[in-house]
Amino acid sequence: MGMKQNKKRVRFTKDSAATALMLTPSVLFLAVCSIYPFIWIFRYVCYDYNGFTANYTGTRNLMRMMNDKAFWGSVIHTFEYALYKLVFIIPLALVIAVLLNAKMRGSNVLRGIYFMPTIISTSISGMIFSFIFATKNGILNGVLMSLNLIQSPVKWLTGMDWVMVAVTIMAVWGGFGNYMLYFTTGINSIAEDVYESAKIDGANTTQTFFRITLPMLSPVLKVVLMLAITGAFKDYEAIMVLSKGGPGNRSMVMFLYIYNLIFGTPNSTTQAQIGYGALLSVMAAFIVGIVTAIYMFVSRKLDDVV
Amino acid sequence: MEKGHGVYSARSRVLRGVVWILMVFLAFLTIFPVLYIVFGSFKQNAELLVGGTNMLPVKWVLTSYIDAWKQANFAIYTVNSIFLATGVMIISLLNSTMAGYVFSRRQFKGKELLYSLFVMFMFINVGSVSIRPLFELAVKIKMNKSLWSVVFISAGTGQATYIFLCRGFVNSLPRELDEAAKIDGCSFFQVYYLIILPLLKPVMATIALLSFRQGWNEYILPLVFTMTNDKLRPLTVGVNMLKNAGDGAAAWNIMFAGATIAIVPMLVIYCIFSRYFMSGMTTGAVKG
Numbered sequence A: 001m002g003m004k005q006n007k008k009r010v011r012f013t014k015d016s017a018a019t020a021l022m023l024t025p026s027v028l029f030l031a032v033c034s035i036y037p038f039i040w041i042f043r044y045v046c047y048d049y050n051g052f053t054a055n056y057t058g059t060r061n062l063m064r065m066m067n068d069k070a071f072w073g074s075v076i077h078t079f080e081y082a083l084y085k086l087v088f089i090i091p092l093a094l095v096i097a098v099l100l101n102a103k104m105r106g107s108n109v110l111r112g113i114y115f116m117p118t119i120i121s122t123s124i125s126g127m128i129f130s131f132i133f134a135t136k137n138g139i140l141n142g143v144l145m146s147l148n149l150i151q152s153p154v155k156w157l158t159g160m161d162w163v164m165v166a167v168t169i170m171a172v173w174g175g176f177g178n179y180m181l182y183f184t185t186g187i188n189s190i191a192e193d194v195y196e197s198a199k200i201d202g203a204n205t206t207q208t209f210f211r212i213t214l215p216m217l218s219p220v221l222k223v224v225l226m227l228a229i230t231g232a233f234k235d236y237e238a239i240m241v242l243s244k245g246g247p248g249n250r251s252m253v254m255f256l257y258i259y260n261l262i263f264g265t266p267n268s269t270t271q272a273q274i275g276y277g278a279l280l281s282v283m284a285a286f287i288v289g290i291v292t293a294i295y296m297f298v299s300r301k302l303d304d305v306v
Numbered sequence B: 001m002e003k004g005h006g007v008y009s010a011r012s013r014v015l016r017g018v019v020w021i022l023m024v025f026l027a028f029l030t031i032f033p034v035l036y037i038v039f040g041s042f043k044q045n046a047e048l049l050v051g052g053t054n055m056l057p058v059k060w061v062l063t064s065y066i067d068a069w070k071q072a073n074f075a076i077y078t079v080n081s082i083f084l085a086t087g088v089m090i091i092s093l094l095n096s097t098m099a100g101y102v103f104s105r106r107q108f109k110g111k112e113l114l115y116s117l118f119v120m121f122m123f124i125n126v127g128s129v130s131i132r133p134l135f136e137l138a139v140k141i142k143m144n145k146s147l148w149s150v151v152f153i154s155a156g157t158g159q160a161t162y163i164f165l166c167r168g169f170v171n172s173l174p175r176e177l178d179e180a181a182k183i184d185g186c187s188f189f190q191v192y193y194l195i196i197l198p199l200l201k202p203v204m205a206t207i208a209l210l211s212f213r214q215g216w217n218e219y220i221l222p223l224v225f226t227m228t229n230d231k232l233r234p235l236t237v238g239v240n241m242l243k244n245a246g247d248g249a250a251a252w253n254i255m256f257a258g259a260t261i262a263i264v265p266m267l268v269i270y271c272i273f274s275r276y277f278m279s280g281m282t283t284g285a286v287k288g
Helices: A002-043 A060-066 A069-101 A107-119 A122-132 A139-146 A163-188 A192-200 A205-234 A237-242 A254-263 A274-305 B002-040 B045-050 B063-070 B074-105 B111-123 B127-140 B148-171 B175-183 B188-199 B201-217 B220-225 B235-244 B248-287
Strands: A047-049 A054-056
Touching: A002 A274, A002 B074, A002 B111, A002 B127, A002 B148, A002 B188, A047 A060, A047 A274, A060 A274, A069 A107, A069 A163, A069 A205, A069 A254, A069 A274, A069 B002, A107 A163, A107 B002, A107 B248, A122 A139, A122 A163, A122 A237, A122 B002, A122 B201, A122 B235, A122 B248, A163 A205, A163 A237, A163 B002, A163 B248, A192 A205, A205 A254, A205 A274, A237 A254, A254 A274, A254 B127, A274 B127, B002 B248, B045 B248, B063 B074, B063 B248, B074 B148, B074 B188, B074 B201, B074 B235, B074 B248, B111 B148, B127 B148, B127 B220, B148 B201, B148 B220, B175 B188, B201 B248, B220 B235, B235 B248
Parallel strands: none
Antiparallel strands: A047 A054
16 A cells, blocks of 8 residues: 555656656746846846946936937837738738638639738848839839839839838738638638528628628637737838838838847947837837727727627 | 529629639739749849849849859858758747647646746737847857757747647547556656657647748847858848848849748748648637
8 A cells, every 4th residue: 555655656756757847948938038038128228238338327218218209200100000001901801801702713722822921031021022112123113114104213112202102012912811811710610501591681792791791700800900900010020121111210110110229220330229229118018018908998898889 | 583683693793703803913913022033033133133024034044043052152041041940840849749738738836827927928029129138148158159049049939829739739639548548557758758749740730830930931030149140140131131231233133042042942831731821820829
């Protein structure tokens, strides 16, 4: 009896050791890659730190943030970018998901093509679009000129009025397939007999879409919108490659502005300003949090109304 | 009545045709940038610099690839990309299956807390700033001389989604399997290794694809870590460095070839496994 219990205990501790060992990598990753940087940021919020020496500066960073027109400009551009992206990408993705759901020739191939941009690195797609949008020898201007749609080349990436258009086109291209897929999954979960009975009742395609698909999709739509909003606020990689935030900060979004502060812009002599960048990161995370909270509040209120 | 029906259906057939043509046109627009860069990589540099509306090269040449391979270190970049992507994939697979199994099958103190920490830090995003402390840490422990640090950080920051996928999948497996194996004398680890792991194959395929893509497409992280070390750069960074080099105009053809090398392997993998990619993306988003 005693032996048996002993044996059981040995196995128990052995299994516990195995559990601990198997969990070690993920816990280490969590601690090193997620928690440590998060705490580290707060350590430097009140410092002037260039990567080598750190000086305590009290509230100077905070004061600087309040008066930093370039930063608040980048915040506004982030909102602008997110708005443009969502306005085009969500309806487009939704309509395509609905249309693909109606059986049509080659719908699987089409779906595969629409989703394809999401597997390409955003840095590479930024680069590809910088070639397409090139003013002098870009193919877009070439095509538009030969169709006589424009008289002189459009300055897609160097014109104040055009750069956001270019950035939005790239963002929609790179992301709509992803959201289309979310909607497709949502549509597939709507029971077939709902559509059957709508058909029997004589509903046409438009009615079916607005009276059945859209309302039944609203839980999915809410999640997708949430993912899309938070995603759009975090985009900066592709913009960094496409336009570098220019011209004159016109396409500078907040996370790109912060990146430039923390790691320095290429071909510039200004030192990294990590302490200030850390404070702005906290602010940026806070802004994203607020936007998410407002969105959740509004969508819940809408639930009560509808 | 009959006639009316006929007219309606003819109209709707036309409508469907128009919709289909629009959809095909959209598919063309979607694939156009990729075709443009791939065909462009076979053009001569002079042709690229003139521009115009031709997508197909006037004269097909391979010089861009030869130049990219010889002058611009693309052989090294390619090896680095393969190393980075494979490394992230293997570590993600090992780590997420083990953690997912433990989270699903084992009770221990602080499990809920730990799990909620994983969830929490998936949503807290402070952007690129978090790379800075990791970079300084890597320098301090002298791990900035190889790509291993990039592999570890990439796998570490992406792990939560994969762990959730595995945990969900193990949850769906009957516990009787574990019990039976235990009665046969299997230890906790042996149950994982001999029973659970073989059953996890479908979800492992998804994780393998997603994590390989993640490693292959990683940009900001290797950019920061290889700022001063050209020999460690993966393709994404190497190609973009050419663009920033200043004499950009001269090297358009090399950049086209480089971008092609950077996207074609992923495209081939995607063509073969597109179904896994799509299912992985949706389950990952819903479960996460």
